[in-house]
Amino acid sequence: MFFSFDGLDGVGKSTQTKLFGEWLAAAGRTVVTCRDPGSTPLGEAVRTLLLDRHDLAISRRAEMFLYMAARAQMVEQLIRPALERGDTIVSDRYLLANVVYQGHAGGLDAAELWRIGGTATGGIEPDLTILLDMDPQAATARIRRPADRMELQGDDFRRRLRGGFLAEAARNPQRIFVVDAARGIDEIQAEIRLAAERVLSANAG
Numbered sequence: 001m002f003f004s005f006d007g008l009d010g011v012g013k014s015t016q017t018k019l020f021g022e023w024l025a026a027a028g029r030t031v032v033t034c035r036d037p038g039s040t041p042l043g044e045a046v047r048t049l050l051l052d053r054h055d056l057a058i059s060r061r062a063e064m065f066l067y068m069a070a071r072a073q074m075v076e077q078l079i080r081p082a083l084e085r086g087d088t089i090v091s092d093r094y095l096l097a098n099v100v101y102q103g104h105a106g107g108l109d110a111a112e113l114w115r116i117g118g119t120a121t122g123g124i125e126p127d128l129t130i131l132l133d134m135d136p137q138a139a140t141a142r143i144r145r146p147a148d149r150m151e152l153q154g155d156d157f158r159r160r161l162r163g164g165f166l167a168e169a170a171r172n173p174q175r176i177f178v179v180d181a182a183r184g185i186d187e188i189q190a191e192i193r194l195a196a197e198r199v200l201s202a203n204a205g
């Protein structure tokens with residue numbers, strides 16, 4: 001099984017991903033966690049390039065392909081082997097983020113990004129994506145570290161991000177589950193687990 005988490009920076013993805021992975025492991029599952037971009041030497045190098053190099057001009061299309069390359073490596077090195085072993089994958093971001101950040105918010109064609117992403121991932125998709133949703137200003141106010149290159153793109157960009165995430169969730173509600181992230185950590189996690197249990201039960205059936 002393959003689960004991913006997504007949403008704006010500041011919505012609590014890292015916290016909820018960690019709690020969810022611990023819950024799966026406590027239930028006896030072998031859990032492989034990863035972050036996109038990242039989790040491989042290539043992915044971490046691309047992550048640094050994309051998020052930390054404020055001095056480097058990167059066009060939207062180049063940006064998109066860099067994310068795709070990092071993800072392709074993560075799929076081949078981590079995700080595909082884990083799925084073949086029967087492990088459970090929990091990823092902090094995946095292809096949906098690329099579609100929303102470079103597509104809906106960045107001006108590239110979202111449908112084209114889905115097509116390119118299908119090639120980059122070999123067609124491997126999450127069984128369920130948890131979309132943590134909240135007001136962009138409230139999410140930004142939660143961030144307690146220096147902003148990365150993507151976070152410095154302004155309030156209008158963040159509003160387009162939220163709109164893009166919600167548009168994709170409305171288009172594919174079977175695979176993208178929207179959770180109100182402006183609540184307590186335990187309440188959010190409980191809702192996530194209920195949604196995951198439905199998917200796990202259906203897969204077991």
